[in-house]
């Protein structure tokens with residue numbers, strides 16, 4: 062029952078965790094992201110230590126935790142960071158401009174630090190906190206004093222990440238799930254960037270009470286993001302071509318309660334057509350799909366495996382990151398069921414009224430032949446948005462829709478997203494950027510007659 | 511505009527009725543919002559259209575003028591609305607709007623605060639995102655803009671989701687009654703740093719803030735102010751590049767029969783296999799795409815931040 066609390070009253074999404082809830086753990090300011098389902102038995106490996114996630118239960122989202130050394134080993138303890146931005150990197154007090162020190166005297170030779178690994182282990186044994194170890198490292202660094210204020214702070218941050226990691230408790234939303242997957246497993250989501258996904262959702266006018274048809278070959282991210290927007294109203298119908306449904310695992314990372322899960326259904330494309338003209342489905346086809354249904358049901362009700370997404374981008378903290386694949390430790394309690402087969406009466410209602418909109422993210426299918434099939438299922442004036450990593454399939458599709466006078470207001474667009482470092486007198490675009498967000502073909506279906 | 515009332519939902523059987531708002535589509539760059547009114551007519555370069563001819567047609571239909579010209583009638587959406595609304599101020603467009611809604615984690619049921627309302631372009635999409643049970647409180651200190659915005663929300667059927675207040679948000683902050691109630695706050699103000707402390711007060715723990723500013727100096731100052739009670743402060747810029755698609759025939763490069771470039775034996779053999787001795791100079795038509803050469807180079811910077819959880 063516990064997970065029913067998750068947006069069960071969907072309009073009061075809870076601000077604190079509960080047993081069985083899905084959370085996003087942000088370790089060291091985005092260096093590593095872990096999706097987990099909380100239970101008293103769940104643990105998380107941080108560095109080489111296994112920490113129980115029990116202390117996170119009942120805490121407000123947004124809470125910070127750090128690893129403390131207790132008599133029974135390390136444990137996560139909640140703490141409140143100071144209100145003042147406490148480091149120069151963030152505060153940027155303008156010193157960099159009038160800074161007198163520079164790096165000319167620094168020599169990179171690994172001899173600057175006089176504390177050894179053994180010394181640090183010894184400190185740990187004696188119960189030193191992470192912060193104390195960081196202070197000791199600074200005190201024993203021969204070069205620290207010579208560094209600029211900016212690089213001193215960088216040094217401190219680097220050591221803090223390694224010896225006093227911070228865990229931040231977050232609610233998993235489309236944005237964070239998409240961002241985490243893009244960094245760690247981009248192929249599983251077809252390289253779909255969060256800004257591109259956000260465009261798909263608005264271009265298709267996904268809104269409460271809509272019946273949204275999706276072809277989701279991006280692991281369930283699209284289906285989940287649509288369901289999030291529907292908030293337990295309308296339906297998202299995840300349709301598939303051929304015998305087996307496309308995986309929808311990512312949709313289970315969201316904290317969906319029963320109400321939202323019930324609104325996520327799936328159906329083979331053929332079923333959406335079969336009684337189009339009042340014709341009953343041939344029996345053979347029926348039993349056929351039954352078979353495949355039971356088969357895939359297994360897959361769907363199997364407990365979610367925990368997703369570990371490490372974002373260690375730089376050298377900085379690599380030793381903190383455990384072998385990400387071997388550390389998925391969190392025991393999942395069963396999430397609510399989602400992605401049931403669409404009931405016959407709902408399929409009939411779609412046939413009568415048509416879908417309110419269509420979103421396709423199917424990098425492996427030929428866009429035009431798919432669209433040609435699917436188009437009659439949408440009601441007239443329904444908007445659509447189609448994602449692809451390549452331009453040509455969309456261009457061909459657009460051209461054919463134009464020739465067939467099937468849609469208007471069509472546009473192929475490509476989002477460009479750039480993040481900035483903002484600091485007084487040191488503002489500039491981030492040095493690294495994702496240079497490609499894919500293409501979107503959007504438009505509105507027009508009445509065929 | 512939103513299918514909050516299910517009888518208004520798009521459907522094969524839902525027809526245009528007297529009093530409906532429709533988007534009259536001439537071309538992708540020429541659209542207009544019109545309230546269908548039985549005795550009225552629409553006059554444009556394609557002729558005279560009688561509204562009475564529209565009633566009973568499906569949304570998405572092509573309708574004809576007395577002269578035989580035609581337009582399409584589309585169901586309104588926030589995206590189309592952004593293209594047709596009357597510009598009383600600079601407005602936000604689809605790329606910024608979509609990104610803001612996703613990054614602010616706005617979902618049905620949220621309570622969202624916004625200032626200024628401006629022309630209500632963003633507000634319309636905020637309303638869609640919080641529907642059916644959430645609410646948007648939007649404030650502008652410009653009395654007339656607030657009045658026009660209310661009229662627009664009435665027209666688009668969003669009045670139940672949006673409350674427009676007249677208030678100097680930079681001077682007075684958001685109203686105290688809303689303290690601690692907002693899931694997200696959005697600011698599009700000339701001096702956002704003046705409103706940020708109040709925005710922090712309005713937010714629920716862990717709530718999200720966004721400030722949109724065209725100039726980087728505004729961003730620096732806003733970010734500075736955010737640092738005391740917000741975390742995860744991130745600034746982005748988002749633009750859209752659009753593409754034009756056309757079918758074209760390109761000249762097939764054959765060289766000169768007797769030319770010095772050498773011959774292309776494979777191709778020529780294919781030709782003769784086809785049994786044609788007429789030399790073709792064009793290949794089959796191909797669909798080609800290229801970026802449009804005109805685009806917006808800048809709209810504004812979006813700075814997001816999350817309220818620190820201190821309780």
Ligand SMILES: C[S@@+](CC[C@H](N)C(=O)[O-])C[C@H]1O[C@@H](n2cnc3c(N)ncnc32)[C@H](O)[C@@H]1O
Nearest residue numbers: 602626628629630631632650651652678679680
């Ligand atoms: C650029 S417009 C907002 C446009 C809006 N985001 C849209 O998409 O339509 C900025 C608005 O802020 C309002 N404004 C400026 N200073 C204000 C203040 N101190 N309090 C409230 N509103 C203010 C202006 O009247 C103007 O309408």
